[in-house]
Amino acid sequence: MDIYSELRELALASRLKRLSETMMGEAEALYQDLGIDFRPRWFLLFYILGRRTRMGIVDLAGLLGMTHPAVKKIADEMLKAGIIMEEKDPADDRRRLLTLSPQGHQVLPRLLPVWEEIRGSVRDLLAEARVDLIRDLEQVEATFAQRSVIHRTRERLGLPVRDRLEIVDYRPAYKKHFKSLNEEWLTKDFVIEEHDAKILNNPNRTILNRGGFILFALLDGEVAGTCAMVRYKGDVFELCKMAVAPNARRKGIGRALAQAAVERACREGAREIFLQTSPLLKPALRLYRKMGFKKQARYPLPRPDYGRDSLTLRLELAC
Template sequence: MKSFFDKTGKMALGSRLRMLTARFTDDATEIYKLYDLPLSPKWFPVLFILIEDTEKTITEIAEEIGHSQPSVTKIIKEMAAAGLVASNLKSADKRTNVVKLSEKGQQLSEKLKVQLVDVEAAVETLTSEARHNLWEAIAEWEFLLDHKSLLRRVNEEKKLRESKDVRIVEYEAKYQSAFKALNEEWISTYFTMEAADYKALDNPKTYILDRGGKIFVALYKDEPVGVCALIKMDDPDYDFEMAKMAVSPKAQGKNIGWLLGNAIVKATKELGGKKLYLESNTLLKPAISLYHKLGFKKVVSRATPYARANIQMELVLDN
């Protein structure tokens, strides 16, 4: 019969690590008894630091062992109740409160040092019997998770999976109402609709398509949930403007903005454009982050028909 972890696989990594931690903790409790040490396993990090350094503040201990300050404070109180530490002492310069081992704690630390020699030898033996070095693997995983958390990795996989149900198609007349509604939704949420908005949204064919631009529509399971326009500019510095990007709140988190942005960049290149321009507002942090991810850089402010625009950006294309 398959075990629980055979059935779940790696998705239960956290549960398996907790069980392994519990096994080590239970053994640690018995090991302390073996050496006649009245200690709780959770005290060890604090005790070890105080053995290494004669006195420390709670903040210093918390930072060094990677615990929260409230957690360390609780441990210190428990150790003080056991007579192992003296707390709320003044440092040598009288400026901060510090914690240090009591006389009882110092005596106990000498016995602990003997135990640690045996524990380290036992762990080395266990490591030599294993095919994989757990200690080194943990360090590697910690490094990788510091760089990118598991939450972020899962979110990326979620976006990737859901984006497979997204299709980017070119605008057709049947999408005109969605083009307008999606833009009205986000603009009205943060700002006020302006005359320039209605000009483009009410007449996309005349204002955008007939002038050499394009509009892309994101379909999620065949429902229009995102739009973005590529507007031909009559400007000495820029060929096209990326504008009117909107994604329905119910479809956010599916990489749709990224897919639309890439469709715009690709179309700009295909049309021979060298520089792509956009306007936005710094309140829209996810949008600004997306533009940076696409390669846009902030430029000096230019004249704009939109009262809400407070940032202009450009993307220089390498065709």
């Protein structure tokens, strides 16, 4: 019994993933047979850098429609393998750009004819199957962008349809939400300390006027979350005061806020981001680790220590 044929539309995502993983596995075996040290998951980044010379991670993420952490993870693998390298941006020496390394330039001519043969083989496969899968897939993606599967399912179930999540900059009208959202989680598990109060009561002086920024997540037009980035020493930032409304949790809002904050910091020349979080806040800790933050022995920024137990995390950027 083929469970995928039985489930049909219900298993569409799983079936597409199975096909993708099978094709990726075959490609990896092909590279090995040809003696080329290359991984299929590197293909898109490598191809783009081979054509565009140099790009930052934020720009690559936008071009590929991927998250910053996902692109950074792949880029880190490629840097470790030595096929790409980092260079300073001539327009801003705080910013790092990715480019092919000398090793990458040696590999590229070997890969180009292989890719053309793979392209021809895919065309042969689709012609033999008598489908125009590329055209149909483009149409499915465009239709999905207008009304997704879950959007349609919510309509069928009679549930309210969620608007797309929107991340926006600080506005004076949102100041009260910055304070109330953070007070909610602070008073639930901890106490509001002096340093907390200074930030929450005067975000203009403590964050915005120092070159930092505050973001808000709007869900159905209502403020559902917030986070802040404080700037230190030009290219060092601190991620702080991340909060999501209790009734809006488990919807990916924290991840969307954190990713938007990291990408914004990249655009503003950040080289590293620090944060402090309590070991009691396990969902937040999992999120930060998935984004690439690493534990540090001490907090290096000039600021008062909190009375509550805290872990120090650091994210090194290659924007």
